[in-house]
Amino acid sequence: MPIANHYMSNVVLITGGSSGIGKAIAEYLVEKGFKVYGTSRSPEKYSSSCSFPLLAMDVGDKQSITEAVNEIIKREGSIDVVVNNAGVGITGPIEETxxxxxxxxxNTNLYGPIKVIKTVLPHMRKQRGGKIINITSIAGYMGLPYRGIYSATKAALEITTEAFRMEIRQFGIQMTNIAPGDFATNIAAGRYHSPVLEESPYKEEYGSTLAMMNEHVDKGENPRHMAEAVYRIIKNKNVRIHYKEGAFLQKFSILLKRILPDKMYERMLLNHYKLK
Known part of the structure; x- marks a missing residue:
């Protein structure tokens, strides 16, 4: 199905497309007739299992971003949609991280997407349009214990997008965020865990919270729901600033943060994670 904007030829770039949410989005868009390019730091490891081309890209390396973007432009003549999905998880007591x-x-969760956006914008300006979709997280709406750094990176990307989209709207380019909750992916296996140290004053609380976080991911929703949400955003002529996708209670927690007194909300989180 063609994208609504008049110039578009359905070329989509998805960073971090080799697994998890990124791969689910890519495969779904391929089914819908889009020309999809995914990226990976090691595309040779995953190419055989993907139904779309994987290009080498490290979002922390400006040169690799430029080379991947130029390769797509060379092959297709345009990049119509960018999905900034590449990211890393990180857990641990902030003091011990x-x-x-x-x-x-x-570098990966905030500066990486900014680098990708800055690289594609000149091409989108020439096209007089395009869509940029940044994958953030519901965790970015609140400071979560033992996920504080992850929450901070995603919150920063949410706010950066709010400013960025106002700057680029004059060029006919749209930008939005979509914040997923817990989805059943391999993010828990791939993220950095500060070790649970025997002598650590955080040992008991961090250990139990880490086990709970891993369980939530294992029982998370099907990543295809994220793919469907991204597809709806691409089809929509006028995108909203923020989207949330996930379990009802996770999305509801954002509303509660807006309406509850700060300390009451903090107590709710402490109770949820069974912290003192």
């Missing part, structure tokens, strides 16, 4: 891991999380 290594500085280099904190920097790595921000």
């Amino acid at each position: 290594p500085d280099e891991e904190i920097e790595k999380a921000f």
Whole structure:
């Protein structure tokens, strides 16, 4: 099905397309007739299991972003939709999380998408349009215990998008966020976990919270729901600023944060994670 904008030829770039939510989005859009390009830092590991081309890209490396974008432009002549999906998970007490891991999380989850956007914008301006969809997280709407750095990276991307979309609307380019809750993917296996140290004052609370977080991901929703949500956004002529996708209670928690007093909301989170 063609995208509504007059110039578009249905070319979609999805960062982090080799597994999880990114792969689910890519496969669904291929079914719908889009020309999809995914990216991975090691595309040779995953190409045989994907129904779409995988290009090499590290969102922390500006040169690799430029090369991948130029390759798509060379093959297709345009990039109509960008889905900034590449990201890393990170857990741990902030005090005990290594500085280099904190920097790595921000480099991938915030600075990476910004680099990708800055690389595609000149091409979209020439086309006089395009759509950029940033995958954030419901965790970005609140500071979650032992996920504080992850929450911070996603919150920063949400706010950056709010400003960015106002700057680029003059060029006919639309940008939005979609914040997923817990989906059944391999993110838990791939994210950085600060080790649960025997001598750590956080040992008991962090250990139990980590087990709960992993259980939530294992019991998460089907990633295809995210793919369907992205498809609806692509089809929509006028996208909203924020979208949320996930279990009702996870989305409802955002509303509660808006209406409850701060300390009452904090107590609710403490009770949820069974923290003192």
